[in-house]
Amino acid sequence: MEHENxxxxxxxxxxxxxxALYTRILLFVTFLLIYILTAFGNSFLICAVIISPQLHTxxxxxxxxxxxxxxxxxxxxxxxxxxxxxxKSVRISMIGCLxxxxxxxxxxxxxxxxxxxxxxxxxxxxxxxxHYTIIMNWRTCNxxxxxxxxxxxxxxxxxxxxxxxxxxxxxxxxxxxxEILALLELACGDLSFYKIAIFVASIFTLLxxxxxxxxxxxxxxxxxxxxxxAGGRSKAFSTCASHLTVVFILYGTSIIMxxxxxxxxxxxxxxxxxxxxxxxxxxxxxxxxxxNNEVKGAFQRILAKSSSxxxx
Numbered sequence: 001m002e003h004e005n006x007x008x009x010x011x012x013x014x015x016x017x018x019x020a021l022y023t024r025i026l027l028f029v030t031f032l033l034i035y036i037l038t039a040f041g042n043s044f045l046i047c048a049v050i051i052s053p054q055l056h057t058x059x060x061x062x063x064x065x066x067x068x069x070x071x072x073x074x075x076x077x078x079x080x081x082x083x084x085x086x087x088k089s090v091r092i093s094m095i096g097c098l099x100x101x102x103x104x105x106x107x108x109x110x111x112x113x114x115x116x117x118x119x120x121x122x123x124x125x126x127x128x129x130x131h132y133t134i135i136m137n138w139r140t141c142n143x144x145x146x147x148x149x150x151x152x153x154x155x156x157x158x159x160x161x162x163x164x165x166x167x168x169x170x171x172x173x174x175x176x177x178x179e180i181l182a183l184l185e186l187a188c189g190d191l192s193f194y195k196i197a198i199f200v201a202s203i204f205t206l207l208x209x210x211x212x213x214x215x216x217x218x219x220x221x222x223x224x225x226x227x228x229x230a231g232g233r234s235k236a237f238s239t240c241a242s243h244l245t246v247v248f249i250l251y252g253t254s255i256i257m258x259x260x261x262x263x264x265x266x267x268x269x270x271x272x273x274x275x276x277x278x279x280x281x282x283x284x285x286x287x288x289x290x291x292n293n294e295v296k297g298a299f300q301r302i303l304a305k306s307s308s309x310x311x312x
Contacts, residue, residue: 014176038074038281042284043067045289046067049298060295062117065145066288070111101179106153112205115213116216122216166189181257224237
């Protein structure tokens with residue numbers, strides 16, 4: 001009976017945030033500033049890693065991947081959000097909505113796995129410094145990246161390809177982007193397949209990587225405490241602090257979002273989605289730049305080279 005009432009939905013209407021003009025202006029200015037800083041910060045971080053030979057190490061190779069992920073993540077939603085702020089009715093085609101949903105899942109899953117890889121990289125660098133370049137050689141790093149990207153793509157896309165959504169509960173979505181949990185509120189039929197798929201995917205992209213990170217950092221802390229020089233311990237803790245900050249922000253919000261949902265989607269969770277979808281891509285380059293002396297040194301060298309023709 002539920003399928004008899006279904007209609008062909010060609011577009012989704014996004015409610016977004018407040019409709020008040022003052023709020024819209026504030027949101028537009030905020031989102032524009034965030035996107036400019038995010039695009040500039042991550043692009044500059046990528047350029048710094050590519051240009052500076054001192055940063056051609058596995059650690060910065062993974063940081064460069066993280067910056068590229070954040071750049072793509074923010075670009076998948078923020079430009080459209082800026083265009084939609086002053087629209088009376090925010091509409092997106094069904095195909096565009098599904099593409100946006102799968103893109104967000106793909107990039108988010110990849111970033112979760114990458115943070116686990118980065119924790120392992122830090123463990124090897126601190127625990128086995130003399131054998132680091134042998135264990136984390138470029139061939140190994142490239143294989144890890146290929147497996148991580150392709151695995152995340154399959155995790156994000158296979159469920160919706162195997163069983164496409166059927167919508168019969170209207171086309172109004174209480175969100176600012178096409179989030180899978182919000183879209184399930186519009187879907188009809190037996191949704192147990194999607195809920196099981198989300199739970200299983202969350203185990204492999206959130207819970208297991210987080211456990212791996214926790215174990216890695218327990219081993220890292222033990223290894224750091226065995227370092228005799230105070231300078232060596234300070235440098236090791238500083239490097240790990242940047243990574244842990246990113247882990248707490250991203251994993252904390254993602255777990256609340258995807259593993260904290262039991263029955264239905266809460267409209268308040270769209271504000272949590274703002275943290276990992278909009279704020280985190282902005283914070284990552286700042287965290288890795290401000291807390292990392294090697295990155296700051298690379299930035300200074302690039303700025304010095306770019307300004308030297310003008311001063312000369």
